Amino acid sequence: AQSVTQLDSQVPVFEEAPVELRCNYSSSVSVYLFWYVQYPNQGLQLLLKYLSGSTLVESINGFEAEFNKSQTSFHLRKPSVHISDTAEYFCAVNFRGNYKLTFGKGTLLTVNP
Amino acid sequence: DVKVTQSSRYLVKRTGEKVFLECVQDMDHENMFWYRQDPGLGLRLIYFSYDVKMKEKGDIPEGYSVSREKKERFSLILESASTNQTSMYLCASSGFGGQGDEQFFGPGTRLTVL
Numbered sequence: 001a002q003s004v005t006q007l008d009s010q011v012p013v014f015e016e017a018p019v020e021l022r023c024n025y026s027s028s029v030s031v032y033l034f035w036y037v038q039y040p041n042q043g044l045q046l047l048l049k050y051l052s053g054s055t056l057v058e059s060i061n062g063f064e065a066e067f068n069k070s071q072t073s074f075h076l077r078k079p080s081v082h083i084s085d086t087a088e089y090f091c092a093v094n095f096r097g098n099y100k101l102t103f104g105k106g107t108l109l110t111v112n113p
Numbered sequence: 114d115v116k117v118t119q120s121s122r123y124l125v126k127r128t129g130e131k132v133f134l135e136c137v138q139d140m141d142h143e144n145m146f147w148y149r150q151d152p153g154l155g156l157r158l159i160y161f162s163y164d165v166k167m168k169e170k171g172d173i174p175e176g177y178s179v180s181r182e183k184k185e186r187f188s189l190i191l192e193s194a195s196t197n198q199t200s201m202y203l204c205a206s207s208g209f210g211g212q213g214d215e216q217f218f219g220p221g222t223r224l225t226v227l
Contacts, residue, residue, distance in 0.1 A: 006155075009153065032213040034215070036218075041220075042220060042221075043117070043203060043218035043219050043220045043221050044156075044203065044205075044216075044218040045218070046215045046216075046217075049213065049215065051213040090155060090156065094213065099144070099163075100146075100158055100161065100171070101158075101216060103148075103155045103156040103157075104155055105153060105154060105155035106155050
């Protein structure tokens with residue numbers, strides 16, 4: 001079965017600490033991978049995506065994610081978080097042959113001073 | 114910039130009412146989607162449309178219908194609202210460049226059914 005799992009529903013961290021938000025998927029077909037961010041009272045915005053090529057992808061605000069095919073993972077990392085990174089983060093997968101996106105249940109990142 | 118707008122940010126309706134949620138996108142996108150978002154459940158696809166007058170059921174279509182008469186507009190209809198349809202509803206659109214296309218989201222409509 002095709003599924004997306006975000007292993008942590010909440011991740012509290014202190015400002016300037018590193019963070020990793022985990023995402024695993026289950027699939028028998030190849031995939032496209034996305035991370036979306038939702039700031040309070042807003043819609044979702046694309047943070048970064050992996051389609052092909054280099055397995056390490058970066059966003060403009062310092063986040064990066066690495067596609068690991070053998071572990072079927074696409075974890076999101078940032079070496080030093082800011083208060084303004086407080087948001088909910090969603091991993092999403094497009095299973096090839098199906099143009100829907102399947103979302104994980106989300107991880108609420110709370111950055112404390 | 115792609116803009117996806119939704120007709121209301123907040124909506125309060127009574128059980129049994131017919132409810133219309135409207136979504137408009139300005140980028141000539143072929144695909145449009147309706148999701149509901151609930152705490153702890155993430156986003157779940159209700160319906161999507163890949164062309165005018167075309168629609169397909171998503172994962173949770175029960176109790177909902179949709180209409181797409183024009184390319185830019187995609188409406189979600191709750192024929193007879195119930196309290197378990199209280200939720201955040203998100204509309205999204207994407208182009209037809211391929212399955213790797215980004216979906217662009219509206220700000221959401223928080224619907225409360227009393």
